[in-house]
Amino acid sequence: MTRKPHIADRMADIQPFYVMDLLARARELEAQGKDIIHMEIGEPDFETPQPIIDAGIQSLSDGHTHYTPALGLYELRKAISNFYKQAYNADVAPERIVVTPGASGALQLAVSVLINPGESMLMADPGYPCNRHFVRLVEGKAQAIPVSADTDYQLTAEHITQYWNHKTVAALVASPSNPTGTIVNEMDLKAIINAVKDRDGHLIVDEIYHGLIYEGKTTSALTLSDDVFVVNSFSKYFGMTGWRVGWLVAPEPYIKEVDKLAQNIFLAASTPAQYAALAAFQPEAIAILEQRRQEFQQRRDYLLPALREMGFDIPVTPQGAFYLYAGCSQFTDDSFQFVMDILEKAGVAITPGKDFGINQPEKYVRFAYTTDIDKLKEGVGRLRNFLNLG
Amino acid sequence: MTRKPHIADRMADIQPFYVMDLLARARELEAQGKDIIHMEIGEPDFETPQPIIDAGIQSLSDGHTHYTPALGLYELRKAISNFYKQAYNADVAPERIVVTPGASGALQLAVSVLINPGESMLMADPGYPCNRHFVRLVEGKAQAIPVSADTDYQLTAEHITQYWNHKTVAALVASPSNPTGTIVNEMDLKAIINAVKDRDGHLIVDEIYHGLIYEGKTTSALTLSDDVFVVNSFSKYFGMTGWRVGWLVAPEPYIKEVDKLAQNIFLAASTPAQYAALAAFQPEAIAILEQRRQEFQQRRDYLLPALREMGFDIPVTPQGAFYLYAGCSQFTDDSFQFVMDILEKAGVAITPGKDFGINQPEKYVRFAYTTDIDKLKEGVGRLRNFLNLG
Numbered sequence: 089m090t091r092k093p094h095i096a097d098r099m100a101d102i103q104p105f106y107v108m109d110l111l112a113r114a115r116e117l118e119a120q121g122k123d124i125i126h127m128e129i130g131e132p133d134f135e136t137p138q139p140i141i142d143a144g145i146q147s148l149s150d151g152h153t154h155y156t157p158a159l160g161l162y163e164l165r166k167a168i169s170n171f172y173k174q175a176y177n178a179d180v181a182p183e184r185i186v187v188t189p190g191a192s193g194a195l196q197l198a199v200s201v202l203i204n205p206g207e208s209m210l211m212a213d214p215g216y217p218c219n220r221h222f223v224r225l226v227e228g229k230a231q232a233i234p235v236s237a238d239t240d241y242q243l244t245a246e247h248i249t250q251y252w253n254h255k256t257v258a259a260l261v262a263s264p265s266n267p268t269g270t271i272v273n274e275m276d277l278k279a280i281i282n283a284v285k286d287r288d289g290h291l292i293v294d295e296i297y298h299g300l301i302y303e304g305k306t307t308s309a310l311t312l313s314d315d316v317f318v319v320n321s322f323s324k325y326f327g328m329t330g331w332r333v334g335w336l337v338a339p340e341p342y343i344k345e346v347d348k349l350a351q352n353i354f355l356a357a358s359t360p361a362q363y364a365a366l367a368a369f370q371p372e373a374i375a376i377l378e379q380r381r382q383e384f385q386q387r388r389d390y391l392l393p394a395l396r397e398m399g400f401d402i403p404v405t406p407q408g409a410f411y412l413y414a415g416c417s418q419f420t421d422d423s424f425q426f427v428m429d430i431l432e433k434a435g436v437a438i439t440p441g442k443d444f445g446i447n448q449p450e451k452y453v454r455f456a457y458t459t460d461i462d463k464l465k466e467g468v469g470r471l472r473n474f475l476n477l478g
Numbered sequence: 479m480t481r482k483p484h485i486a487d488r489m490a491d492i493q494p495f496y497v498m499d500l501l502a503r504a505r506e507l508e509a510q511g512k513d514i515i516h517m518e519i520g521e522p523d524f525e526t527p528q529p530i531i532d533a534g535i536q537s538l539s540d541g542h543t544h545y546t547p548a549l550g551l552y553e554l555r556k557a558i559s560n561f562y563k564q565a566y567n568a569d570v571a572p573e574r575i576v577v578t579p580g581a582s583g584a585l586q587l588a589v590s591v592l593i594n595p596g597e598s599m600l601m602a603d604p605g606y607p608c609n610r611h612f613v614r615l616v617e618g619k620a621q622a623i624p625v626s627a628d629t630d631y632q633l634t635a636e637h638i639t640q641y642w643n644h645k646t647v648a649a650l651v652a653s654p655s656n657p658t659g660t661i662v663n664e665m666d667l668k669a670i671i672n673a674v675k676d677r678d679g680h681l682i683v684d685e686i687y688h689g690l691i692y693e694g695k696t697t698s699a700l701t702l703s704d705d706v707f708v709v710n711s712f713s714k715y716f717g718m719t720g721w722r723v724g725w726l727v728a729p730e731p732y733i734k735e736v737d738k739l740a741q742n743i744f745l746a747a748s749t750p751a752q753y754a755a756l757a758a759f760q761p762e763a764i765a766i767l768e769q770r771r772q773e774f775q776q777r778r779d780y781l782l783p784a785l786r787e788m789g790f791d792i793p794v795t796p797q798g799a800f801y802l803y804a805g806c807s808q809f810t811d812d813s814f815q816f817v818m819d820i821l822e823k824a825g826v827a828i829t830p831g832k833d834f835g836i837n838q839p840e841k842y843v844r845f846a847y848t849t850d851i852d853k854l855k856e857g858v859g860r861l862r863n864f865l866n867l868g
Contacts, residue, residue: 093731136543153526330749341483358748359720
């Protein structure tokens with residue numbers, strides 16, 4: 089085949105995860121016998137808690153291998169509704185909860201139902217790159233707003249006011265954020281909700297890292313408004329990454345549309361994953377997850393000062409997720425080359441800023457504390473050596 | 479919330495599965511104690527074969543709960559490559575095989591990588607409705623070609639010649655087809671491949687129902703060309719519907735694009751499902767599946783003449799899948815009302831033609847023989863009564 093492939097224009101704007109190339113190189117080095125400390129991976133090192141695995145095994149033994157409804161197992165939607173009541177004292181009817189193939193599925197549904205070609209959605213840069221790609225996929229426009237430590241790397245009501253234009257129909261906020269781990273507090277979230285509403289706009293709140301919060305209380309946007317889209321997932325706090333099961337809470341008038349779209353593009357989320365997720369809210373699972381949350385906190389509390397001491401610039405203490413977004417201008421003006429050098433020479437894998445947008449990515453790297461504290465210490469030691477810090 | 483929701487225009491063109499309303503009504507009737515014969519469901523009644531379930535359980539016991547690469551477990555891609563060698567004597571490198579969340583994921587990837595806004599894709603009407611919705615989702619145009627029994631309800635090279643225009647960039651063929659169960663034979667498939675190639679176009683071949691063929695041999699498009707997209711799935715022949723795992727074979731120059739898009743919109747297919755699917759090609763599973771194939775054939779061989787005798791018009795004997803697409807003009811000029819009446823008055827659920835397009839859907843219904851032969855016989859008896867055929 090020698091003819092030129094016909095590749096849709098959108099693909100030029102949809103970037104790969106650059107860290108994948110780095111990961112591939114890390115695997116090569118490992119195959120050569122090198123030891124690599126992985127601090128690049130946005131996935132907890134823990135396996136799924138045993139009670140959840142057991143529930144998955146039980147459901148398979150029971151022969152639950154058929155499709156569920158497109159909106160998900162009603163039992164699971166009820167369990168998620170209960171969870172909102174218990175964890176947030178929020179009333180969220182099961183009918184507004186849509187079980188999806190991971191948060192990815194939820195984000196795709198929300199964006200595809202909301203955005204026309206040429207319409208735009210505000211979001212923070214740095215941010216999770218797939219968000220802008222979901223918008224691009226349906227020929228919308230992601231308005232990436234450069235954010236800084238001044239606003240905890242988060243969108244604010246002022247950003248909404250400043251950047252909203254006649255093509256803007258929605259905004260997306262992620263709290264805690266990937267890659268920065270910072271959160272939007274309740275007061276600021278209220279202000280954002282109002283600013284969006286004042287413009288007759290729509291708000292998507294990514295709460296994927298909820299539960300992984302190390303100080304203070306998390307407010308779900310659902311405690312403040314019924315007129316928001318909220319994305320969440322069993323992947324991160326609940327430790328079910330590989331199963332691919334998440335959820336979307338949509339305002340009532342959108343459910344019919346979301347159902348229709350889910351029928352057409354997914355059919356449904358994986359059935360064994362949905363049955364397993366039913367066990368995620370059980371006390372035995374929560375006990376394990378809370379213990380893990382404490383371990384993540386210990387890791388953060390070790391890694392954050394260690395990186396600061398080396399000279400990485402982390403002005404805001406991240407309150408959640410498992411990421412540290414670190415300025416590296418003291419060491420380099422090319423963070424991509426920097427992470428490559430660190431991998432080759434120090435055997436430590438971290439993620440380059442350019443995976444998170446175009447807001448000075450060359451000045452930042454992301455550390456994920458998704459590996460145990462001994463490995464983090466080894467990684468820090470290697471970095472100190474690499475940076476000649478003795 | 480009283481303001482008007484902002485729903486993207488595309489949603490007006492994306493139809494729900496109308497059969498879902500019928501299914502909901504059937505469930506209501508069942509809740510009232512009525513007995514309903516289900517011949518509407520596009521899902522085999524069989525559970526996943528035990529060896530595949532066992533493999534899923536084993537992988538969970540082994541703690542395989544993390545993400546796989548976006549292209550899928552390499553081991554599974556190799557197993558699928560082997561399958562092409564053994565079943566079709568086709569050489570398909572594992573690198574060209576992308577594991578997806580069901581065939582739905584595969585169709586979305588292929589369409590999204592190929593179609594720009596305003597560009598169009600030819601496909602048969604009647605056909606699987608999601609195909610045109612995947613095109614609509616990315617602002618492309620589905621050119622639905624009305625097909626009839628004259629061409630076994632399939633696209634032909636002549637259709638390609640007749641309907642291809644300056645906006646057409648691709649065509650989609652499904653063999654065996656949902657809803658008609660008809661196949662494209664090797665000669666016709668070759669002619670289609672050539673006709674598309676002559677127009678510098680691209681071909682997607684949906685082989686989701688491969689394996690479920692009751693006479694003759696199936697030819698995979700991959701035995702005829704490397705320059706086609708082929709969609710397949712573990713759902714139908716392999717009996718893994720609820721797990722959501724399928725695959726896409728793409729021409730080599732598209733793999734990088736497909737990988738990038740899969741990373742962004744799915745992350746990956748469900749890990750337990752991928753491990754379970756590894757067992758689908760094992761002799762113990764195949765033995766069960768072949769026995770089921772024979773049972774499907776017996777069902778077809780019972781139901782087809784029984785429907786014809788009643789006066790349903792099924793001029794082409796379907797060679798595959800588990801569907802009969804039946805003309806019902808002798809009984810009604812409104813097939814939707816007809817299926818509703820049959821449900822209410824005869825307790826038999828079948829699918830209205832309007833779920834498959836706009837080519838005279840009011841004249842057709844679809845019967846799925848996804849229930850056992852005793853139930854099919856009961857359903858036929860009820861239909862005969864309903865139609866006053868004694």
